[in-house]
Amino acid sequence: EEQLVESGGGLVQPGGSLRLSCAASGFIFSTYEFNWVRQAPGKGLEWISYISDTESAIYYADSVRGRFTVSRDNTQNLLYLQMSSLRAEDTALYYCAREKAAAGGDSLDIWGQGTMVTVSS
Amino acid sequence: QSALTQPPSASGSPGQSVTISCTGTSRDVGAYNFVSWYQQHPGKAPKLIIYEVYKRPSGVPDRFSGSKSGNTASLTVSGLQAEDEADYYCCSHGGSNPFYVFGTGTKVTVL
Numbered sequence: 001e002e003q004l005v006e007s008g009g010g011l012v013q014p015g016g017s018l019r020l021s022c023a024a025s026g027f028i029f030s031t032y033e034f035n036w037v038r039q040a041p042g043k044g045l046e047w048i049s050y051i052s053d054t055e056s057a058i059y060y061a062d063s064v065r066g067r068f069t070v071s072r073d074n075t076q077n078l079l080y081l082q083m084s085s086l087r088a089e090d091t092a093l094y095y096c097a098r099e100k101a102a103a104g105g106d107s108l109d110i111w112g113q114g115t116m117v118t119v120s121s
Numbered sequence: 122q123s124a125l126t127q128p129p130s131a132s133g134s135p136g137q138s139v140t141i142s143c144t145g146t147s148r149d150v151g152a153y154n155f156v157s158w159y160q161q162h163p164g165k166a167p168k169l170i171i172y173e174v175y176k177r178p179s180g181v182p183d184r185f186s187g188s189k190s191g192n193t194a195s196l197t198v199s200g201l202q203a204e205d206e207a208d209y210y211c212c213s214h215g216g217s218n219p220f221y222v223f224g225t226g227t228k229v230t231v232l
Contacts, residue, residue, distance in 0.1 A: 035221065037167075044124065045159070045167065045210050047221035059220040062122075100172060105214035105221070107157035107172035114166060 002026040002110050004096050009115030016086050020115055022079035022096030027110075030074035033099040035108060036081050038092035038117075046092075049081065050104060057104070064090075086119045093117075125150065125211055125224035132230040133201045141227045143194040143211030149222050151192040155214035158187060158196045162207045171196060198229065206231045 008020040022034070036049040049070040050059045058070055069082040079096050093116050097108035126144040133139040143150065143158075150156055156174045159167035169178055171187040174194065184199045194213070198205050211224035 037221075037223075044226040045161075045212075045223040047212075047219055047223060050220040059217050061219050095166060097167075100169070100178075105153070105155050107155070107169055107212070108159075108167075108221075109169050109172075109178060111166040111168070 004112035006112040006115035009117045011118045013121050017084040020081040024077045029077040033104045034079050035097045037095045040092040088119050091119050127224040127227045130228045134232045137201050138199045140197045143224045145192050149213040149215040153214045156194040157212045159210045160207045
């Protein structure tokens with residue numbers, strides 16, 4: 001079964017840092033591209049980052065650029081999101097999601113269950 | 122860049138049809154045939170139900186259909202069933218900034 005499982009969420013103080021992980025299984029991780037999408041409590045979906053299969057292309061939403069860093073380890077089938085200078089408005093459920101097609105921008109066909117990040121003092 | 126605009130809610134009786142609009146701009150919906158739709162039940166992850174404007178992934182019932190005209194995309198759910206009650210989000214490729222832009226979401230209620 002093709003699956004993504006996020007971890008690393010938790011409670012962090014404003015200005016703090018956190019690293020999220022997304023473990024992939026059931027497919028050849030290194031050939032796919034990925035995104036991070038978040039959802040604040042009771043709110044809609046917000047795309048925040050994209051990474052290509054070889055990390056040659058990386059994009060961020062304006063809301064997180066300069067504070068968040070996406071990376072991947074194709075030997076361990078892991079996707080990461082390093083978050084720093086966290087703000088209250090970063091509080092959300094963070095999903096990793098797989099690109100359906102090569103080159104990206106098509107759609108997101110596999111989603112994890114999400115990991116909750118709460119930024120509060 | 123602003124989110125794509127969807128109506129907050131839509132409803133219909135079992136067996137009826139409901140159509141949800143998704144309005145973007147010439148930089149996203151109007152520029153690419155990369156419009157997708159996601160269904161999200163409470164407490165669950167989003168599920169892809171339409172990609173590339175009108176295509177359905179394997180396993181998605183043909184009651185779900187998509188279309189696009191200019192800067193507006195639409196999702197139609199025909200023959201509404203109780204399990205269709207959920208939140209629906211459209212999404213479009215937006216170039217590199219942003220790579221994706223999501224819609225504001227529509228809550229579908231089956232009366």
